[in-house]
Amino acid sequence: MKVLNPSLVLLFFLLSGCASKTTVYVYAKYLDTTQREEIRNVFDSSQKYRVQFNEFDFPASVTENTLxxxxxxxxxxTIDAATALSTTAGFPIKYTQGLSQGNHWYTKNSMALFLLPKGKxxxxxxxxxxxxxxxxxxxxNDTTSLHLHKDGSFTLKMTTKSNASDKDMVTGEWKYRQYPFLELRKKEAAYADYYFEIKRFKGADKVSEIDFVKLESLNTGSLPENCSFLIGTRI
Structure with missing residues (x-):
């Protein structure tokens, strides 16, 4: 009788164990490093799950912790077990639902957790x-767009009057201290130069519903009256 290499036997069992694990895709866009570690540690302790974090946007309908x-x-x-583990990590699940289409993972041995920060x-x-x-x-008027960057900087693009093809830019830092107000401070300025009110509303076209975010200027001395900035995301 041929004797199997012990290392090969061990590798087989390790791979078998990994293959049986349920993958948990954690939509962690709104979670900080500490919260992510809490989730990973709790799920890893069960040895039944493989956790993968991502930065994807939430569906517009998700406003509570959802599995x-x-x-x-x-x-x-594993559904009830994952719900209990999420609660242990400090993220009680409010809604649980089966999904048959619409995501890349729905044909796999997997689930998704949409988690929001605690205490909000x-x-x-x-x-x-x-x-x-x-x-x-x-x-x-001459201002064409406002780009709020992830690192906290902003770029305000303008078309110069001398040549419509040329672009001027104002740069600096943006702060979001409290809803619904946004402030922009130019580079090297001591105080904020622009203030906006954040408004969110829904619209639609022939294709689908659209979720809009509108930034309305509150200080007309820096920007023209009724100046605003708009972005729309299809739902």
């Missing part, structure tokens, strides 16, 4: 990460 699961889970009892009224709270984008100017 979505594939309909072909190898062990359906998430139906009213507007997250800093939601503001990072490039907005198109409306009624702003």
């Amino acid at each position: 979505l699961y594939s309909l072909i889970l190898l062990e359906p009892e 009224d998430n139906k009213l709270f507007f997250f800093r990460q939601d503001l990072v984008n490039e907005y198109k100017a409306q009624n702003c």
Whole structure:
């Protein structure tokens, strides 16, 4: 009888164990490093899950901690177990739902957790990460766009009067201290130069519904009256 190499036997069992694990895709756009570590440590301790974090946007309908699961889970009892583990990590699940289409992972032995920071009224709270984008100017004369960067800097683009093809830029830092107000401070300035009110509303075209974020200027001395910046995301 041929004797199997012990190392090969060990490798087989390790691979078998990994293959049976349920992958948990954690939508962690709004979580800090400490919160992510809490989640990973709790799920790793069970030895039944493989955790993968991502920075993807949430569906517009998700406003509470939510678990979505594939309909072909190898062990359906992992749904209740994952719900309990998420609660242990400090993120109690409010909604649980099976998903048969719409995401790349729905045909796999997997589930997704959409988690929001602790201690927030998430139906009213507007997250800093939601503001990072490039907005198109409306009624702003020479100003064409406002780009709020993830690192906290901003770029205000303008068309010069001398040559419409040339672009001038104002740069600096943006701060979101409290909803619904946004402030921009030019580079090397001592105080904020621009103040905006954040407004969110829904619209639609022939294709689908659109979730709009509008930044309305509050100090007309720096920008023209009725100047605003707008971005739309299809729902």
